[in-house]
Amino acid sequence: MPVSLESPEAPLLKPNIFGFFRYLLRVSPYNCSRSNPIRFLFVIFSLLSFLALIFRAYWMFFQISSTILSLGWAERNLYAFISMESFSCVIALYRMTTVGSLEKFEQSLANLKRMRVTGYHESHDEYGKLRLKIFLLKTPIPVFFIATAIYLVVKQKIIVDTTTHNNWYYFFDAGVMALCAYVNFLFLPIHALIQNAIAREFHVFNEELEGASKNKELLNPAIFQTFADRQIKMFEYTNALTTRLMPFMSSAPFLILTALANVTFIFTNLGSLIDTYYYICMIGLMICCIIISSNLMYPPALVQEAMLHTSTVLMDDQYVHHSKDPQIYTTYRSMVDRSINNRTVNLVVQIFSVNRKNIERAYFVITNIVLLMTVFYNILDRLPVVN
Structure with a gap:
């Protein structure tokens, strides 16, 4: 039966994680969805963007003359x-x-939400405030990137x-430079929302597990096994x-x-070597780099x-470790081990x-490198200049 958007179950069965960011991506020239009738043009645009970004990096490294630490x-x-x-x-x-990750993610998240014990949680299932916060935090990126680009064009300098x-x-x-701003403004909010949604679902799981622990429900092998099965999923x-994010996060x-x-x-x-406007741009770019790096990690x-x-919740349980039931111990041990040892992690470089x-x-x-x-x-x- 279709679920009404006004229904209390809607955030569980049809979670709207991405909000207007979904539409920003859908109308962007980076929408290479197979259902897009002009996908071919957008694929070409993505390829040209990629090549332009690589070319810029090449030009900066190999075509610009500069002295080290200048x-x-x-x-x-x-x-x-x-x-x-x-370009990453x-x-x-x-x-x-291309693979429709946003729709697949929301469907997978809905499947996980259906396994909950307590159902709807406003603090975990509503994303409006989070989306607004992300939008405001990402706004400096296009502002300072484009401001810097305009300055260099006006000065006719690379x-x-x-x-x-x-x-x-x-x-x-x-x-x-404007392309860099646009790409980051598109990708970073989606990346943050996906990760936050997963973290929230684990928070719900841990809260429900902790509640079951306090109520001695984990002494029931069937209930305990239900939590274990849910953790596996x-x-x-x-x-x-x-795993899919590993190349990018590396x-x-x-x-x-x-x-x-x-x-x-x-x-x-080096602030004394540049004028005030460009110095402000550098401050802005520093803020942007902090925003981007923190949003990524x-x-x-x-x-x-x-x-x-999850392992902390289980190890803090006051009752399970006294149980003589081998099934309960096996479930307990497997959940703790999975929580500690079975987490796939991203590795930077x-x-x-x-x-x-x-x-x-x-x-x-980074601070010490600077x-x-x-x-x-x-x-x-301080070294003497050799003529």
Whole structure:
């Protein structure tokens, strides 16, 4: 039977996770859905976008002359790494729209919601406030990206500090900068909403499990097994989603963190070399890099924490560990082990897993890298100039 949108069950059976972000993606030229009648044109646009972003990174690295730790060196690194992060987003958008990931995700989430004990939770099933918050947090990205692009076009410069000149590239570069803003503004909210939705479902599961624990319901093998079966389904889907994100999460956070290191270096050490407007743009780009990097990493980290919290709930149970029933112990042991050991995690550059502690370590490392850059910059600045 069809479910009315006004029905209390609607958020469970027909969850609307993405809201207006779904329509932004649907009307965008990155909508490469197989049902799109002009898909061929959008595939070409996605390919051209990808090539433009790669070309910009190539141009910055190999066609711009600059001295190491100079303003130009930091500028070119900043723009190149932003472009590289953006073409990762283009690939992700193409894959997402081609296979209809948004619709499949909402259907899978609805299947998980049907397994709940307590049903509808306003705090976990309504996404309007979260979507508004995400929209407001992402607004600085197009504002500062485009403001920087306009400044460089007006000044007819590729970057501010370089001896390299070109009669046409700065127009192209401004367009690609706007493209970077658009791609991130499209992809990041969807990425955050998907991860938040999964984390919320795990929160509901853990709350229901904790309630059953306090009411001694887990001493009933059938009820306990129901929770175990539900956990298996949730882990199956979440681990599969995490696996699909591995190539993207391996590169994109590293690229934007590298951009963050360079723009922070400009902000802290080279502000006196640029005018006020461009300095404000650099502050804005630094904020944008923080927004992008945190949006990429924190939502998956919240999912990992929620998955792990199941083991805490079970190990805090006051009654299960006294049970003499071997089935209860087996279920208990399997759920705890699954929570601790069976979580597929994303690895940034295949080195560190995406969790809250490692994210904080990453920002700490970036801070220290900037400090080292500052030290070497001051040393080089004091060296005598050889004619």
